[in-house]
Amino acid sequence: MEFPPVEAANEDGLLAVGGDLSMERLLLAYKNGIFPWFNDDSLILWWSPDPRMVLFPKKLRISKSMRKILRDDVFELTQNMCFEKVMELCGKVERSGQDGTWITPEMKSAYTELHKAGWAKSYEVWENGELVGGLYGVDLGHVFCGESMFSLKPNASKFAFIKMALGLEQNGYALIDCQVHTDHLESLGAELIPRNRFMKILKRQLGAGQ
Template sequence: MDNKGTKITFLSEKMEFPAVDLATQDGLLAVGGDLSPDRILLAYKSGIFPWFNDDSFILWWSPDPRMVLYPDRIKISKSMRKLLLEDRFEMRVNTRFKEVVEACATISRKDQKGSWITPGMEDAYVKLNELGYAKSYEVWDNDRLVGGLYGVDLGNVFCGESMFSKTPNASKFALINLAIELKKKNYSLIDCQQYSDHLKSLGAEEIPRHEFMRLLQTKDQAGHQK
């Protein structure tokens, strides 16, 4: 129970989540359940995501505010504009999904010990990829996978999970290309989940959870969520 008196929901086998406004002050909403494709997809469609360090103790979150990136607000520096015009990197989609997830799980990060991408999480997202929901955006330097990101594609919102770089600017290259593609497809936003200085430098911003939920659930006249 947090300082607002909110009780954490313990999930059963029933495929449902509590309302996101019942989350604690730091965004924790529920504990338990499983990592089946159906449950994970229901979570993302409900503004919720899994994040934990132990496969035996699954935690579900819906923070307020929410970090998002509007595709048309991506910040592209002069150096990155130059890199985008060069032939150094090649973008590929879903050619090495499992390798991208593994790289995100094992890459060394400043001020971070270990990884939240547990073996159970990795298996879950590989299954989602096989079903066509999870996608990897990969940066290749000749025949070397040097960076990329992965996430869940809801058709109107791309829920980013993690990214990595093995060479300078590779993850930025992936995110910028993703934003450019999603802008052309009229996606509402890229869900970045939680604040980071790196994401902010690329144009991501925090918005109230209720605004995030509105964008996640609103449909335009063409029938697509917007």
């Protein structure tokens, strides 16, 4: 079940092909800085890109407009209220520059099992009792590995990310792994760091939690 060392990944970050999405393999991957990302018609592909997009919670950037939204209680945030629905919408809702087809039925099943075991978590955004945004990811304890987000109303996914980051900072989390660069994440304060730095932080945090 072992993965190759992350340094063996190619220029695009592809590290390994094949295997399965068992809970044991997924947790081993995340704890070693690796994540799956593949289309429905391909073998399972495992990635560890260099550089790595991350957010240090203390560097979270909140715009004036988002501060007003936070202050005015436009949205309500919950956690783990409807994990499967969040995953479903992350796969269905179109996002500029991002293809949601990689959230396959196999992925949904695997991450739902992770959720039932307490590893995968969701954040939901509500407006007047309606689910309008959210995100999900894998929580390793002091490192949260973000997977995907969706928004049915302007700023709903930003609200989820900001509220999550603020809460993780309060609980002493060192890092939110955003995996790859997007302008959306960069606008919130996420940055690219060398993979070897990411791995050092990850291993240090995992060691501290044991």
